[in-house]
Amino acid sequence: MPFLHLAIEFPRSTVQRGPIETNTSVHSPESQSRIVGSTVGRVRRLSGFQKHHHVPEAHSDAAQNFVRKAGHPDVKSAADTLYSDIRSLFGYRRREFNYSCEDGFAWIKTPDFDLQIKVDQCPEDPKNYTMTTEIVALHTQSIAADERLHHCFTYHCDQLIVDFASPIQVDDKIDILEDIPELAEALSYEPDGSAFELKLPKLDLLIQVDESSMAFKLLTLRDLGKLLHHSQKALDILASAQFGLRLQQ
Known part of the structure; x- marks a missing residue:
């Protein structure tokens, strides 16, 4: 089973809800x-x-x-x-x-x-x-x-x-984040709303999102364990902010 089955549910997405899980096949459409x-x-x-x-x-x-x-x-x-x-x-x-x-x-x-x-x-x-x-x-x-x-x-x-299993409406996500003061301060985005970044210094994390993917990267020195742990924390923050994000079972 491939790792960190981070299927993400946004509005208009067909991805199901549930807790984090490993993937079943690298060639599976659910491998994300x-x-x-x-x-x-x-x-x-x-x-x-x-x-x-x-x-x-x-x-x-x-x-x-x-x-x-x-x-x-x-x-x-x-x-x-x-x-x-x-x-x-x-x-x-x-x-x-x-x-x-x-x-x-x-x-x-x-x-x-x-x-x-x-x-x-x-x-x-x-x-x-x-x-x-x-x-x-x-x-x-x-x-x-x-x-x-x-x-x-x-x-x-x-x-x-x-x-992502299917393309997301990036501008919709930007609107959600701009309504949350703590996250709006960390937000920057393209003028056409095609992509955005969240810079979270407390998590030492940069998140980059476009319609097809979400990428997590540390702001400072490489540390794979820290990257995986803090990425999960960021996902939890977005979920609690009603970002329309869930982890798939």
Whole structure:
């Protein structure tokens, strides 16, 4: 079961109500939460980039495939290091792992969680790459609070992202928050009402919301355990503020 089944119920949403739970399948439409971290760099810095290669000038399928090929050694190096760290911290046996790495994409499946590492052409700049580490599933309730998980991924992952089951009316959420003085002070948003941010210094938390997702990130130093704990507190605050938010069973 993937982790932190944070299904969120907003008005006009079909998501059901209930307490926090782990997800049942990473491929299920109900899988909505993930722990993510990414780094950006120049394509020419990738280990597989050769002197005779040319840096992509635009986005295309061919450029994407090139970046994945050039970045494959970097993905494999990162995946091999995480594999070793996970084995050391959790004591898994070889047969308990499912590991694969090819074409700039690595997948590691363990008894407690699944993760992937991938390299892609950066959407904002065709000359850059983005390498992403993503915990896409937690299989037990307790693993989200496990210090071994926090220790292993604190410096790899710095965001909790909840993908909504269906698009939300962002401007409606802004109106609700502006009617609550304590939250209105922490609120900023796009002029067209397409996205907003909540900056909560007491929780050391930045929340970014658009019609498709809600992202949580610490304002200060990385700390995965703190991020998960404070994100839950923020969800509770929004729920108590009648934000139309519930956690799904």
